[in-house]
Amino acid sequence: MKLIPLPAFSDNYLWLLHDAAGQALVVDPGDATPVFDALQRLGLQLRAILVTHHHPDHVGGVAALRDATGAPVYGPARETIPEPLVRLQQGEAFEMLGLRFAVLDVPGHTAGHIAFFAPEAEGGPLLFCGDTLFSGGCGRLFEGTPAQMLASLDQLAALPGATRVCCAHEYTLSNLKFARAVEPDNQALRDYQQRCEALRAEGFPTLPSTIALERAINPFLRTREAAVAAAAQRHDPAVNPADPVAVLAALRAWKNGFQ
Secondary structure, X not given: OEEEEEEEOOOEEEEEEEOOOOEEEEEOOOOHHHHHHHHHHHOOEEEEEXXXXXXXXXXXXXXXXXXXXXXXXXXXXXXXXXXXXXXXXXXXXXXXXXEEEEEEEOOOOOOOOEEEXXXXXXXXXEEEEEOOEEOOEEOOOOOOOHHHHHHHHHHXXXXXXXXXXXXXXXXXXXXXXXXXXXXXXXXXXXXXXHHHHHHHHOOOOOOOEEHHHHHHHOHHHOOOOHHHHHHHHHXXXXXXXXXXXXXHHHHHHHHHOOO
């Protein structure tokens, strides 16, 4: 099984997964062109299109890909996605490319955002989490609440540590700059930042990350850590450091304006 991040727009990744028989799926194809190019270059047949949420940079290429290949589209039950669509929510699952994909409800960035989790993927579990979890960060709260985002991130943080985190944007370096402002003494974070800077300097993606790594370096998964809570309170003295929802809300507001 081969996992390929296809760059699109200025910082998106469209995730392409294919098997040795040339059967493929793509996740969050906001632009059809890179997908068509990869299918032709690698001699692949598109068997499924997975969508995590409704934003245009995730669904813009869905109709063209579906019409050209006949591939079914799997997406969130409660969001406006181009039809026809297999609508899915927490607790449901489907099989594709010999893998079972469990569906997780992860609202926060959008109200009906979902993620796809393949626990038995070759090379380690796979998580396609859209814009809910980024390496070193999380999505902006466009439609959901801090409490929803915390619950979503808690659910993802509870996945096996070896789970590969396939998020949809190359935001890692800017996220780590913020994370270092929150936890300047976090050695794992410092080491990871150096690795990611080296990867980007060579033109390589920083992704996928892993759940174990994100637990160690991502402030939005570490809202119950004393150092993270204290940093949030220093930024906003009104924050109760014992309340992880308040800590997450403060971190997200801080990150929104962070330079």
